[in-house]
Amino acid sequence: MNWSTWIPLMVVTSSLLPGLIIFGLAEDKVRLRTVLNLVGALVKVALVGLMFWGVMHGHHYETRLTLLPDLDLVLRAGPLSLLFVALSAGLWLVTTVYAIGYLEGSPHRSRFFGFFSLCVTATVGVALAGNLITFLIFYELLTLATYPLVVHRGTEVARRAGKTYLAYTIFGGALLMLGTVWLYTLTGTLEFTPRGFLAGLGDEHRLALTAIFVLLIAGLGVKAALVPFHGWLPQAMVAPAPVSALLHAVAVVKAGAFGIVRVVYDVFGVEFSEGLGVTKPLVWLAAFTIIYGSLRALFQDDLKRRLAFSTVSQVSYIALGVAIAGPIAAIGGMVHLVHQGLMKITLFFCAGNLAETLGIHQVSEMSGVGRRMPWTMAAFTVGAFGMIGAPPIAGFVSKWHLGLGALDKGQDWVVLVLAGSSLLNAAYFLPILYVAWFREPPDTWPEERDFGQKETALALLLPPLLTAAMAVGAGLLASLPFSPLAWAKLIAEREFYLP
Amino acid sequence: MEPATAASNWGVAIILLPLAGALLAFLFRRAATRIGIGAAVATSLAAAALARTVIRDGTMHHAVGGWGAPLGIDLRADGLSVLMLIMTATVGLAISLYAPAYFRGESRKPEQFWPLWLFLWTGLNALFLSADIFNLYVTLELLGLAAVALTALSGRADALTGAMRYLLATLLGSLAYLLGVALLYHGFGSVDIAVLAERVEATPVVWTALGLMCAGLLLKTALFPLHFWLPPAHSSAPVPVSALLSALVVKASFYILLRLWLEIFAPLVGDGVGELLGLLGAGAVLWGSIQALRQTRLKMLIAYSTVAQLGYFFLAFPLAVAAGVTAWSAAAYLALSHALAKAAMFLAAGNLIRFGGHDRIADLDRVVQRLPLTVGAFALAGVSSMGLPPSGGFIGKWLLLEAAIAQGRWDLVGVMFLGGLLVAAYIFKVLGYAFTQANVLHESRAVPASMEWAALLLAIGAILLGFMASPVLALLGVGDPFNAVETMG
Numbered sequence: 002m003n004w005s006t007w008i009p010l011m012v013v014t015s016s017l018l019p020g021l022i023i024f025g026l027a028e029d030k031v032r033l034r035t036v037l038n039l040v041g042a043l044v045k046v047a048l049v050g051l052m053f054w055g056v057m058h059g060h061h062y063e064t065r066l067t068l069l070p071d072l073d074l075v076l077r078a079g080p081l082s083l084l085f086v087a088l089s090a091g092l093w094l095v096t097t098v099y100a101i102g103y104l105e106g107s108p109h110r111s112r113f114f115g116f117f118s119l120c121v122t123a124t125v126g127v128a129l130a131g132n133l134i135t136f137l138i139f140y141e142l143l144t145l146a147t148y149p150l151v152v153h154r155g156t157e158v159a160r161r162a163g164k165t166y167l168a169y170t171i172f173g174g175a176l177l178m179l180g181t182v183w184l185y186t187l188t189g190t191l192e193f194t195p196r197g198f199l200a201g202l203g204d205e206h207r208l209a210l211t212a213i214f215v216l217l218i219a220g221l222g223v224k225a226a227l228v229p230f231h232g233w234l235p236q237a238m239v240a241p242a243p244v245s246a247l248l249h250a251v252a253v254v255k256a257g258a259f260g261i262v263r264v265v266y267d268v269f270g271v272e273f274s275e276g277l278g279v280t281k282p283l284v285w286l287a288a289f290t291i292i293y294g295s296l297r298a299l300f301q302d303d304l305k306r307r308l309a310f311s312t313v314s315q316v317s318y319i320a321l322g323v324a325i326a327g328p329i330a331a332i333g334g335m336v337h338l339v340h341q342g343l344m345k346i347t348l349f350f351c352a353g354n355l356a357e358t359l360g361i362h363q364v365s366e367m368s369g370v371g372r373r374m375p376w377t378m379a380a381f382t383v384g385a386f387g388m389i390g391a392p393p394i395a396g397f398v399s400k401w402h403l404g405l406g407a408l409d410k411g412q413d414w415v416v417l418v419l420a421g422s423s424l425l426n427a428a429y430f431l432p433i434l435y436v437a438w439f440r441e442p443p444d445t446w447p448e449e450r451d452f453g454q455k456e457t458a459l460a461l462l463l464p465p466l467l468t469a470a471m472a473v474g475a476g477l478l479a480s481l482p483f484s485p486l487a488w489a490k491l492i493a494e495r496e497f498y499l500p
Numbered sequence: 501m502e503p504a505t506a507a508s509n510w511g512v513a514i515i516l517l518p519l520a521g522a523l524l525a526f527l528f529r530r531a532a533t534r535i536g537i538g539a540a541v542a543t544s545l546a547a548a549a550l551a552r553t554v555i556r557d558g559t560m561h562h563a564v565g566g567w568g569a570p571l572g573i574d575l576r577a578d579g580l581s582v583l584m585l586i587m588t589a590t591v592g593l594a595i596s597l598y599a600p601a602y603f604r605g606e607s608r609k610p611e612q613f614w615p616l617w618l619f620l621w622t623g624l625n626a627l628f629l630s631a632d633i634f635n636l637y638v639t640l641e642l643l644g645l646a647a648v649a650l651t652a653l654s655g656r657a658d659a660l661t662g663a664m665r666y667l668l669a670t671l672l673g674s675l676a677y678l679l680g681v682a683l684l685y686h687g688f689g690s691v692d693i694a695v696l697a698e699r700v701e702a703t704p705v706v707w708t709a710l711g712l713m714c715a716g717l718l719l720k721t722a723l724f725p726l727h728f729w730l731p732p733a734h735s736s737a738p739v740p741v742s743a744l745l746s747a748l749v750v751k752a753s754f755y756i757l758l759r760l761w762l763e764i765f766a767p768l769v770g771d772g773v774g775e776l777l778g779l780l781g782a783g784a785v786l787w788g789s790i791q792a793l794r795q796t797r798l799k800m801l802i803a804y805s806t807v808a809q810l811g812y813f814f815l816a817f818p819l820a821v822a823a824g825v826t827a828w829s830a831a832a833y834l835a836l837s838h839a840l841a842k843a844a845m846f847l848a849a850g851n852l853i854r855f856g857g858h859d860r861i862a863d864l865d866r867v868v869q870r871l872p873l874t875v876g877a878f879a880l881a882g883v884s885s886m887g888l889p890p891s892g893g894f895i896g897k898w899l900l901l902e903a904a905i906a907q908g909r910w911d912l913v914g915v916m917f918l919g920g921l922l923v924a925a926y927i928f929k930v931l932g933y934a935f936t937q938a939n940v941l942h943e944s945r946a947v948p949a950s951m952e953w954a955a956l957l958l959a960i961g962a963i964l965l966g967f968m969a970s971p972v973l974a975l976l977g978v979g980d981p982f983n984a985v986e987t988m989g
Contacts (some may be wrong), residue, residue, distance in 0.1 A: 024872075069895065069969045109869055138889035145883060148928070155866060155935040163932055171924045174888070175917055182901040 009076035020118025075131030085128035100243035102460025119146035173223025180216030197270020224257030242353025250346035283324035295425035330406025335489035340395035347384035350465035360448025369442025507560035510550035522618035536614035540596035547589035559979035576631035578979025598954035620646035644670035662732035676716030683709035720753035724784030739850030747843035781814025789922035798859035830899035837892030844958035865938035880959035882927035892965025
């Protein structure tokens with residue numbers, strides 16, 4: 002018994018415990034709640050940092066608890082887990098700061114932050130899960146923890162959005178559970194293994210395995226918003242801005258995308274999946290989703306909805322990178338997990354700032370907003386160019402590797418998809434930038450709040466600036482050790498293509 | 501006379517303690533509440549002590565008064581019995597915590613409630629410990645009468661109608677069961693389960709007896725389509741009574757059926773009857789869930805949810821043919837989780853009724869903010885009912901799915917899949933309205949903390965069961981109640 006067996010569990014509890022305490026706090030205990038939130042977030046970041054250092058030096062972190070007689074609840078920190086944990090822990094810290102500023106003075110904050118913490122707990126659990134049943138448990142917990150956040154405002158619209166959200170995610174969860182149990186009856190194990198654990202199964206199981214693959218990917222595709230399972234995402238936009246940010250950048254959609262990575266690489270194994278013939282259709286589906294999401298985004302006037310459809314498109318880059326089934330594309334997909342998170346959270350923070358400060362919700366209301374809120378729009382611009390894939394911002398690095406990876410595997414048509422997607426991204430982001438920076442501002446804003454000399458509250462402004470800077474940094478410094486790209490390469494070497 | 505072991509003492513105590521409590525509460529009416537709580541705590545402690553000794557020493561056998569079978573009464577406690585006793589004690593304790601605040605201020609209710617409830621608890625404990633089919637009949641009848649009286653406790657018209665239907669159903673069920681017992685005793689000269697298991701053979705008389713006993717028990721368990729009496733009775737009873745009816749009483753007849761099936765019926769009847777039970781179970785899951793979804797009143801919704809959840813237990817019968825231990829463990833685990841979750845739901849519903857004065861789902865009116873503990877209890881209990889992790893319901897559903905998929909029973913897999921989605925639909929229907937504002941404003945009354953906590957603790961128990969699979973399954977292995985079938989089947 003030593004420390005390293007408990008650190009993964011501590012990473013999970015570092016947000017669970019504050020969350021449970023916060024539920025019991027009275028509404029007016031603002032300071033104590035803030036302290037609990039921030040301490041939890043900082044402890045988590047510190048623990049993740051420690052595990053990073055440890056894994057670099059070859060340490061092993063694993064918590065194992067008995068769940069059923071021959072199935073364990075396993076939390077393990079491998080390179081791939083750490084990529085996602087680091088993203089979650091880092092962005093949770095930033096989003097917590099943002100949410101404290103955003104919700105200042107609004108009702109039901111104890112409930113909000115309680116579920117907010119549970120949500121991150123679930124995400125971290127998804128990231129650290131060492132086998133499929135642990136993954137499933139946290140994946141379902143994530144559904145349950147996000148529901149109260151979606152319906153947080155308690156309006157009729159929110160209730161309906163919550164209903165749609167659940168209709169999709171509960172269905173997806175049920176598919177995932179079915180696939181998991183089925184797999185377990187065939188293999189007797191669910192432990193994530195580099196190159197998968199199915200190689201020993203004979204040819205007579207090919208049909209069953211294909212069906213299981215479809216079940217698992219469909220179940221995960223709901224959260225990853227793969228077409229045709231994307232319908233919940235734009236509707237869930239009624240949630241408060243920090244929730245949208247978290248849903249889109251870190252928690253929900255990423256849990257789905259991350260699950261797809263796990264299934265392809267650590268359950269089926271990439272060679273086995275290719276042999277089974279299931280990766281090709283996944284490439285097509287991902288490519289279709291990329292184009293479809295971008296097309297839909299073109300026609301949205303509501304800013305958050307436009308961003309939502311953009312998410313539908315962008316998250317599928319990860320699935321695409323995985324399904325191409327080559328090392329370089331995998332690196333592109335992996336690194337996009339982080340890059341998309343940084344860029345999209347920036348965009349949602351900015352959208353929240355516009356709504357909170359000026360009451361702007363529509364793209365058509367944004368004329369000249371760049372003069373009124375230059376810093377916010379600067380961060381937004383960075384995020385938007387990143388999404389388009391302009392160097393040196395992080396998005397370029399992802400797309401570059403995805404394109405190279407596709408060529409490497411002889412799937413040249415994917416490059417066309419990427420190029421088309423970039424064009425479409427430009428077509429729905431550049432008009433926003435043009436309107437915001439070059440049009441004349443109106444005489445009055447829809448609903449302006451006064452912040453004196455500053456353009457908005459500091460707690461709202463700093464988070465997007467920080468994440469925008471990180472998005473630039475991740476692109477500029479991609480070749481340094483510890484950049485997301487370097488880590489993605491390490492994952493590919495150590496986990497996916499282990500000799 | 502065989503020496504009395506520690507386990508036997510606890511086994512007798514667990515029956516005598518609530519019985520003594522019932523008598524004392526009946527005699528000293530003004531102290532009924534205090535006596536009741538004392539008896540509940542003592543009984544629960546005895547159950548815990550019995551569980552400890554059984555886990556340590558194995559199955560308990562006790563011949564009451566030293567007269568063994570075939571003349572005397574035999575008590576037996578293996579893992580399954582102990583699990584049921586623990587379940588009863590847990591739910592019973594929570595209800596005993598809830599009831600004083602619930603009945604406070606009502607003049608005669610506490611003194612009627614406590615003797616009946618403790619008497620019912622006596623019946624339950626005796627039933628789970630009985631080792632012969634006649635003794636099972638006696639306890640079943642006591643249980644049924646106490647339950648009917650409790651249902652009618654409020655004296656309102658709907659409660660009396662519900663209780664009357666319940667009385668007819670329960671008497672008819674017991675009568676059918678008793679006829680079966682008489683036929684078996686006549687044919688084989690014993691009522692002891694173990695003795696009968698050795699002697700019975702497939703003759704027409706035995707078939708008739710088994711048919712009668714099965715039908716009676718199914719009626720009492722309210723398996724679809726014999727569930728007609730359950731929703732009105734369970735929804736019109738006072739809330740603590742609804743909770744114990746749904747959580748415990750229907751489990752008692754299911755337990756008898758399971759025992760008889762495992763030890764007497766299964767080797768005789770072949771696969772057909774099991775298939776039929778599975779089919780009815782599937783019907784219950786789907787029909788009960790759809791009915792629950794259609795309800796506009798919370799208590800009715802919960803009552804129909806019981807009809808649906810009972811169906812899951814019966815899915816184990818066809819699956820047990822090839823995967824006995826897994827399927828039966830799943831059923832036992834589901835029964836245990838359902839007891840905690842369903843009691844929590846009814847108690848939570850009681851709090852909502854106390855708070856708003858009604859149980860119309862669409863008018864719950866922001867209770868999530870105003871009664872967070874109660875809504876939390878309902879939500880956690882709902883999670884377990886849906887079979888979502890982490891919860892006892894998840895473990896049970898996992899085991900049942902595992903058994904179904906391993907045997908390629910895709911029909912049952914489909915039922916479980918659909919059933920889970922329907923539960924989610926009706927639970928979240930309630931939770932969604934807990935967030936919104938109602939059109940009409942109601943006056944609200946304060947809800948005592950003990951009522952909120954009783955519901956929440958039970959719900960938390962249902963969640964914690966999700967992490968206790970190993971010890972619970974180990975307990976179920978004591979005395980090997982399930983393996984018998986596997987070797988023969």
